[in-house]
Amino acid sequence: MAQRIRIFVTGGTFDKQYNELTGELFFKQTHVPDMLRLARSHVEVEIETLMMIDSLQMTDAGRRLILDCCLACPDPRIVITHGTDTMENTAAVLGRGISGKTVVLTGAMVPYQFGSSDGLFNLGTALAFVQALPPGVYVAMNGRYFPWNNVRKNRELGIFEAEE
Amino acid sequence: MAQRIRIFVTGGTFDKQYNELTGELFFKQTHVPDMLRLARSHVEVEIETLMMIDSLQMTDAGRRLILDCCLACPDPRIVITHGTDTMENTAAVLGRGISGKTVVLTGAMVPYQFGSSDGLFNLGTALAFVQALPPGVYVAMNGRYFPWNNVRKNRELGIFEAEE
């Protein structure tokens, strides 16, 4: 339980901010450290930002980079923040390539900086699942966890569900 | 994973509200359903309010009631929201009296209705731990989980820690 957890940040809605000069959403820095402070979290973590992108922009090379970072990481427990649109695809790449580690992907439907975000809750579930689940690659969304090979985003409802 | 989770509400800082006429903190209704809605949670839960008290007011009879409700509950996974001041005492009563169920107590240092609450994060960790941990009674605070017989609140720091 006292093992350190690695958090890889890749961007996604989670970390989007509002640019008040242009009225557009953009990325600056990750909010994960702020969120853990507000959460009074005392889990030992190391946070590393791998990229800061909308997951619709995620490429095969990007997924390969995330996979390589997971493989090279000495910590056996890894949380990845990721956009929701292609989270299941990245999970599949990681699921096929990683063994012996617990990896949990999570994200948010609403940016953390906005009023009614699910981000803090999701980060809580991801940190808990990564401590308590056996090795494997999972998606943690909507309070639930899904193995990487049985999850999809229902785009009409904006929720994650098992494929059957 | 698809099993229903029972949530027993007992009050605590989690659910305190500000009375703008008197300037005092008080209890009205639990915020747990609002929190799960904001979290976009799709975990199947049944929420039941057992009492609405500050945990400094928790009596032996109150703890006995919580224990009885856990024993009578057909769901094998139970989350209990509870004030932090005596959470470890209630956990001990439950830990000695319950077997074969996963029970997770959680709370908050700051009321959910106030700006910077840890409540949403804690509720997320509790819901995740209760799904993923083996049977036993645990406290989920500060992003971590503690078995009932090895946890105490550090009152100077306002965090939970293992007894050694």
Add this chain to the structure above:
Amino acid sequence: MAQRIRIFVTGGTFDKQYNELTGELFFKQTHVPDMLRLARSHVEVEIETLMMIDSLQMTDAGRRLILDCCLACPDPRIVITHGTDTMENTAAVLGRGISGKTVVLTGAMVPYQFGSSDGLFNLGTALAFVQALPPGVYVAMNGRYFPWNNVRKNRELGIFEAEE
């Protein structure tokens, strides 16, 4: 002081919302009634939504409609919520066409629904200025008020200022 105030809603950043399915900003309903409730406002107001648009989409016909509504309005005190990008242009049309009424335009740099909005503050200043200023057309932003013929938005800084 006890006179009723008319509030004409035209949209703008003030009322933008985040669509969590598409990740885009859009308009649904005005937040002005919610804002006045949170503000514990007891000013007698009548709120009327004239349009719900980004002020970059505001046309001459739109400005003419706002002017006509101001002229037809029996209340001598009018607040108009408006996007900041072309607020000065609408103010100029109203300033040239209206006499004998106090009209105050206001808006926001950040949507009210997002965490750190100036909207509630701006609505407060607009409601106060409209009660206390003599007849005329004004812009209320950044805690200040500007006559319609001496105001411009500084787009680099995102603030309103006198033209000299």
Add this chain to the structure above:
Amino acid sequence: MAQRIRIFVTGGTFDKQYNELTGELFFKQTHVPDMLRLARSHVEVEIETLMMIDSLQMTDAGRRLILDCCLACPDPRIVITHGTDTMENTAAVLGRGISGKTVVLTGAMVPYQFGSSDGLFNLGTALAFVQALPPGVYVAMNGRYFPWNNVRKNRELGIFEAEE
């Protein structure tokens, strides 16, 4: 309009904070500078904290101090943040003792740090009224302004109203 405004801080609900170790409300520092930053205010102000107390603790000596500070202040426009419970009493002392300056007292029913505070709105109205009203002493609450000699707090409803 470009005149500097003095803001005297005296405490009140406005500035109360939640002590997460004791569960009690207390005062630390004023939030007025933070509020003006969030409001993107560009009004020239000088903020001075005179005391940090609940207005039920306000004494005659305290009111005399506030009066002396108003009299000595070179700025002709003054906003005073004050607890709501005895705001009308302080307004009366100031109203009898000050001439030739515009003084506006305001406060909040809910602390600024809590979710649903009226504080930001009230600060906006006070800053606007102090710029636009003729010399005199006023209370600005609930979006309205009241001369010092015709205002009282309705304690059942938690709103300010004219005495008749």
